[in-house]
Amino acid sequence: MNKLRYLLLVVWLAVCGQAHAQTQPVTGVVTSKNDKQGLPGANVIVKGTTTGTSTDVNGSYTITAGEGAVLQFSMIGMLTQEIPVGNQTQINVELADDAQALEEVVVVGYGTQRKRDLTGAVAQLKGEEIIKYPVQTPTQALQSKLAGVQVIASGRPNEQPQIRVRGVGSALAGVSPLYVVDGVLTDDIRNISNNDILSIEVLKDASAAIYGVRAANGVVIVTTRRGKSGATQVQYDANFSMRQPANLVKMASRQQYIDYLTDAAPNQNVSNPPLTSDQTTDWYGQALRNAPQMNHNLSISGGGERNTFFFSAGYFSDFGVINTNDFRRLTIRANNEVKINDKLTFSNQLSFSRGNERAVNLDGTYQSLYRAAPIVPAKIGDLYGNLSAYGNVSNPILSLEARNQRILNNRLQGNLALSYKPVEWLTLRSAFNTDLVFNRDQTYLRGFQNDANTFITAGGNQRQQNSQLTVGDTKSLRYIIDNTATLDRSFGESNLTFLLGAVTEQFTTDFLQGSRINIPNDPNQWYLGLGDPNQQLANNSTGDLQTRQSFVTRLTYSLKNRYLFNASLRADGSSKFSERWGYFPTVGVGWVISDEDFMKDQSLFDFLKFRGSWGILGNDNIESNAYITTATVNIPYFYNNGLALGSAIQDIKDQQLKWERTQQIDAGLEFAFFNNRLSGEIDYYNKTTRDALAFRVIPAIFGDPDNQFLTNIASFRNRGFEFVLNWKETLKSGLGYSIGGNLTINRNELVGLNGGQALLAGGVGQQGFVTRSDNGQPVGSFYVLNATGVYQNQSEIDGSPVYGNRANVRPGDLKYQDVDGNGVIDNNDRIYAGSYQPKMYYGINLGLTFKGFDLTADVYGNVGNKIYNGKKAFRFENTDNIEAAYADARWLPNRPSQTDPRLITSATPASTYFVESGSFVRLNNLTLGYTIPNGLKEKARLRTARIYVTSQNLFTIQQFSGFSPELAGGALDSGIELNSYPTTRTFAVGLNVGF
Structure with missing residues (x-):
């Protein structure tokens, strides 16, 4: 045993002595390639280890490394360099600015x-x-x-x-x-x-x-x-956030609401409202909350000579700022690559996700929060305030709490690929890509009556007679098979890449839904089989099949790395159109001007490139049966003195439908100045969509129930400029800073509604459609009466045309422009009052780094877009609540106003009074981080370590009086605030750790 210990000791000493002999101190200076000045704070790391250091104020460093080691020199804003140590004891390095990553x-x-x-x-x-x-x-x-x-x-x-x-x-x-x-x-x-x-x-x-x-x-x-x-390498990233509703609209107080009812609904009895004189129900406060959000992600990656791997698992949760809303998601990813031999490589990118969401139905419910009377309590104990007792809306808190919609989503996505290189310059690749989704949507409605067991005061018209369970299962499968051959060769000063491939795609989906009533209230018993079998409400089953076959080719050529050419052609066959095949070509050219001989003696441009492109793109995003004439089955009709069921064609289809085609021209200039510190791009584009789909109105005699059919009759055009400018620099003091910005100017226009009628959309309650898309106007333009002020007295009313019955018009009502001059205010006097599409949008990005600290700020904004305040205009009852700002500003005999009418009732038409500016500027993100110094990381055996605090949507400066000027929607009806989910402000702390 003693001999064995002695032998082990000798071996250990020999190994230590050999290791000591192979390591040596290495010194040097890291300087900037541009000004030859030392760079303080640059990182010097022995690659593949946690051993590292930072340069001092003069750019000098000292590090211990073995002969076989590789030193990695890096700094934010500079290109990283790696140098083998060998027998060198002094290594000086010049780092170049990362010139907008042009070589990336x-x-x-x-x-x-x-x-x-x-x-x-x-x-x-x-x-x-x-x-x-x-x-x-x-x-x-x-x-x-x-x-x-x-x-x-x-x-x-x-x-x-x-x-x-x-x-x-x-x-x-x-x-x-x-x-x-x-x-x-x-x-x-x-x-x-x-x-x-x-x-x-x-x-x-x-x-x-x-x-x-x-x-x-x-x-x-x-x-x-x-x-x-x-x-x-092991990486763990986590953050914890708190989200809160941002920019809530303040509603009228109890007394402001009662004063308004005196004018709007004088017959409404509010002499004894449920709330005392000092109480006001904050309906938004009852429905909204501060919501926690968490994100955790763990990844492991690495590999050897013939294989690499990446595995990650993530968990995300967001409780939502509406009380009954939450979401959780689990993600798992495995990306691997195996070199079977020198010519054959297998790879996969696979991911699985599972989402679990309790959704909210904002249609009507969120609008009710806005309209609900502040004199009625939201909830006391288990009883809800009876808003219908005051001619008002349903209690939105009851609507939210009585509805439990749970959506489960399981999704498997990824690809398997084989890549074969018979020779160095040829790559053959075959890939199978898939996207498989299993979705279950389960909605349970709790039953309740309009009696004292539900409401504080009985007799309301809000009820759910029976509990109801609706379950819908959706399965979809998309698979894509890619087979490509890529030739990549160089001939002298020429570089040529040629791609040839075939793509096969199929998408199938199946949907099955059932509904039953009288389901037990226990969530563990929410099954259709436990409902009333004699009162099955609905069964529904649908499905779809879409296929595409494509062939693609692309040629990329460069001469002397300065004369660039790119051309591609794709042939697509789609099951969605009777015109089976479409062809989509593109051509692009580029010229790196700064590499020309005549530019070598100039000192202004470090990089200058012109590029231009032309091409045709397609759009087949329509229903699969849009061109197929189908028969409606089980239609009752009388035959031989009896009732029979039959089939009939009830709609008209254009069997010659074809895909929309977009032709786009682009010209761009890329540049860099001042030793690549300043870089940017300027682009001009002009894209025109032809054969766009729109509905054409037809006479009812043709038998279509909607009196319209879908066909290719429209053209759209977008023209604009894009500007990008970035400055990045590291000072001698070690302070690094960057300033960047981008600006987009776009003009959208409908230029060819050939033979079709204008497209109406954007329904707002009793006001009907408020958007109209027609020739010469942006898509989704607001089309409303032009409100020119407020009638101050009866003589003004008597001396001007009015909207509606003159006997109903009073001082304090809105007055409108008689556009056609016929002495009558009607829908023919509507004007185009702007679009939801901004004329300009921009982003500003700022960054600072110093001694491990980093600070970034991002600003985002729109200019020139319009918003329609639909929630303010949507009034089916005169007893609906109003905004506090309007209560303080509306016209009164003792407080005349030229802008705000005395009342907004169900008879108030759509007008420019409800059209507001959508321009805004927002501090989109503000982040402060700190990276742990190398010495501490080495002691803790960490590869990377950073902590940070951040905020999202910290503040917004806007002219719109509503919740948010940032509103999603369809192409024809965006920019209308009705039931939008409240915008949120987020505060978060986070950690990034690598081992």
Whole structure:
């Protein structure tokens, strides 16, 4: 035993002696390549270990490293360098500015390109930027970051923000972009953890034509993280947030409401209201709350010479600011790559997500919070205030609490791929991509009566006679098979890449729904089989099948790395149209002017490139049976003195429907000045959508129940400019700062509604449609009467045309412009009063770094868009509540007003009085972080360690008097505030730790 111990001691000493012999101190200076000055605070790390240090105020460093080690030199805003140590004892390094990452590779669809070689307009956001934001969906992190990309976000849990790429180019065929996640084409990326994302690229111009019939609204490409060869790395990221409702509208107090009723509803008895004189019900306060939000993500990555792996698991929860709302999501991801041999590689990107949401139905309920009388208590004990006793709405708190909707979503998404390189310059790739979704939507309505067991005062008209359970199951499967061949060769000063491929896609969905009444109130017994079998309310079953077959080719060529050419052609066959095949070409050119010989002696431009592109893109986002004539079955009719069931064709279909085509022209200039500190881009684009789908009205004699049919009769145009400017610099003191901004100017116009009638949309209660899309106007323009002021006396009324019955018009009512001059105010006097589409939107991004601290701020805003205050206009009862600001400003005989009428009743027509400015500026994000110094990290055996505090939507400066000027909706009816989920303000603390 003693001999064994002695032998082990000798071996240990020998190993230690050998290790000591192989390590040595290395010194040097890290300087800036631009001004040759020392860089303080630069990181010097032995690659693959936790050993590291930072340079001092002069840029000097000392580190101990072995002969076989590799030193990694890095600093924010500079390009990282790696240098083998060998037998060197002094290593001096010059770091160059990261010139807008021109040498970086970006994903462009079925391949990648260097950013400097792009001929199209492609915007990119890195994953490290996305994880700074405490948001559920990665698309919300794009807000303020990318020119030409408008992101309309909502505070609602599990709601995907709307993205508009260079304006709205359709009315009925969808205006959202295509999402591509690791090759999987999809319309929804709510299943992805932000921490798993490597980068997001947005194809804004004709370069998106590589995706053909799906690309008219732009393409958002999401690339998830993969492992790298080397030591296994463990990363844990977490944040805890508190969200609160932001910018709530203050409603009238008890006394303000009673004073208003004196004018609006003089016959309403409010002599003995339920609340005492010093009480006012805050209905928003009763329904809303401060809501916690959590996000945890753990990842493990690494690999060897022939394989790499990345595994992650994430948990996200958001309780929602509405009391009965919550959402939880679990995500699991496994991305692996195995080199079977030198020519054959297998890879997979697979993810599973499970979402669990208690949803809220805002239609009517959230509007009731606005309209509810403040003199009625919301709830006392188990009893609810009876609003109907005062001619008012249903109690919204009861509506929320009596409804329990639970949505479960299980989703498997990913791909399996084989890549084969028979020779170095040829890659053959075959991939199977799938997106499988199982969704269950279960809604339980608790039964209650309009009696003393429910209401504080009985006799209300709000009731749910029987409990009811509705269950809907949806299954969908999308699979895509990609087979591509890519040739990549260099000939002297020429570089050539040629892609040829075939894409097969199929999407199937099945929906089954059932409903029963008299279900027990116990959640453990919410099954259809426990309901009343003799009163089955509804059974419903539908399904769909969509197929596409595509062929794609692309040629990329560069000469001397300065003359660039790109061309692609995609042929798409779709089951959605009788015209089976469509062809979508694109051509792009580029010229790196700064590499020319005549530019070598100039000192102004560090980089200058011109690029231009032209292409045709498609849009087939319509119902699968839009062109197929179908018969309605089980229609009763009389035959031979009896009742029989039969079938009949009840609608008219255009059997020659074809996809919408968008032609886009883009011209851009990229530049860098002052040793690459200042960089930017300028773009001009012009895209026109032809053969757009719209409804044409037809005479009722043709038998269509809607008196209209869908056909290709419209054209839309979006023209605009995009500006991007960024300054990034590190000072001698070690202070690094960056200032960036982007600005988009867009003009949207409907230019060819050929033979069709104007498109009406945006219903607001008794006011009817308030938007009209017609030639020469932006899509979804507000079309209303022009309110010119308020009648001050009877003589003004007698001397002017009025709306409606003159006998009902009184001083204090709104007066309107007689546009056609015929002495009558009616719908023919409506005018176009602006659109929800901004004329300009922008983002400003600021950053500071110093001695481990980092501070970032993002500002976002719109200019020139309009909002219709629909909640203020929606009044079916004169006893509805009013806003406190209106109560203080409305016309009274002793307090005349030129702007606000005495009353807003159910007879008040749609007018410019309800159209308000949608311009706003918002501090979108403010983050302060601190990275633990290398010495402490080394002691704690940590690779990275950062803590931070952040806020989202800290404040908004807006002119709109409502909740938020940021409103989602359809192409024809956006910008109307009726039932929007309240916007939220978020405060969060977070931690990023790597081992």
